[in-house]
Amino acid sequence: MVDNAKQKATARQKGRLSSSDFNADVIHGSTFGHLGVAIDGxxxxxxxxxxxxAPKVLDFSQLTAVEVYRDGQSISKTNRGSQVAGAAVGALLLGPAGLLLGGLTGSKKAVDTIKKxxxxxxxxxxxxxVYEIVFHQHFGTGGTKASDLTTTMGQLNSWHGRFQAILATANQPTPTPA
Incomplete structure (x- = not known):
């Protein structure tokens, strides 16, 4: 039921974007009071x-930084023109979920449950x-086992990577068609 509601909301948002000359290549729709995000490369x-x-449409040049948060703590922050090595090392050491499980120092850290x-x-x-795009939020006591969030972690890693790519190329001129 939650996935169905999210799919419907995402379709509505994508339609709203296309009417504003924004052609979303990728989209993470907003639902249940959380923000979503889309990119038109x-x-x-x-x-x-x-x-x-109405969506807030911004140019790539307006992006100044992107940061991954887990349970209210920063895991990785990338500013315009910089890359955080600790997160990259965490990704290398721990595989697909490494970015979320590795810290700024790149050290291994066991995570039993995750709330947000x-x-x-x-x-x-x-x-x-600043805008917070929530990929997972556990309501109630405890949290969600990290092993149950593999897909969500992969999505968050992908979006973080997309925004890192935007930061790396934001000042480059727009390519002209051949």
Missing amino acids: NNRKFAILNGEQ LSLLVYVSDFVTP
Whole structure:
């Protein structure tokens, strides 16, 4: 039921984006009060999705940093022009879930349960300079076993990588068609 609601919300948001000359290559829809995100690589834009509200469309050049958070603690932060080695080392040491399980120092850290996984997107905007895209939130006591979040961790790693790629190429000129 939750997946069905998310798919419907994502389809509505994608339709709203396409009517604004934004062609989403990839989209992580927003549901249940959480923000979503979409990327249009051809137009070098990304959008923050907020349920039924109009999406906030931004240029790649407006992205200033991206950060992965687990249970309220930063795991990895990438600013324009920098890369965090600890997260990369964590990914190498621990495999696909390494980014989320490795810390800033790249050390191994056992995680039994996770309550919240999110991606913080920092932009050059004085009104709303940071957006939190939640990929997983456990309500109630305890948390979700890390081993049950493999797919979610993979999605979060992919989105983090996409935003790292945007940061790495944001100042490059837009390629012209051949």
